[in-house]
Amino acid sequence: MQPLQRLERWLLASNSAKTGRLYSSAAFRALFPELSQGAYRALLHRAEKRGLLERVCQGVYQYAGAPDNSGLILFHAAALLRVRHFNYISLETALSDAGLISQMPMAWVTVISTGRSAEISCGRFGTIEFVHTERPMSQIIDHLAYDADRHLFRASTKLALADMHRFNRSTIDLIQEPEDGIV
Structure with missing residues (x-):
């Protein structure tokens, strides 16, 4: 054959x-x-x-006979691309999912990784941005939850906001504070 x-x-x-x-x-x-x-x-x-x-x-x-129609293909690809590294959803993606960012680019996911920083083009599916960290995961494990649908850990809102500052991401006109003031 x-x-x-x-x-x-x-x-x-x-x-x-x-x-x-x-x-x-x-x-x-x-x-x-x-x-x-x-x-x-x-x-x-x-x-x-x-x-x-x-x-x-x-x-x-x-x-191609059984394509991913979940809308989560970028997350699944990110998990597969960096299978040997610790990764978690954070920054703009986590804050957008929490409703704190309204201007999130379409078809773009941000993932913190112990692997190197890179922007991976996934053609018609979008882009995966990996942001390198050397921070020991033991320091943040209490602020992570596993997202089984996405096959990745997810940062809490508090950690995602801290990551925005840690990685010098612009928050001007981007983050909407919740009405109750609790983040």
């Missing part, structure tokens, strides 16, 4: 009851131990060209 057919069969079998599952470019590697690294990259390219896989961003794909 040809590698592309083998990949397609595996995707059909593993996605029969699931939608919106993302894969790293290394996820399928074990299915093709006989392929060189170059041949494996060519296989992923052919799968993308044929419409079997859709590239979300560099190194992240989704099965």
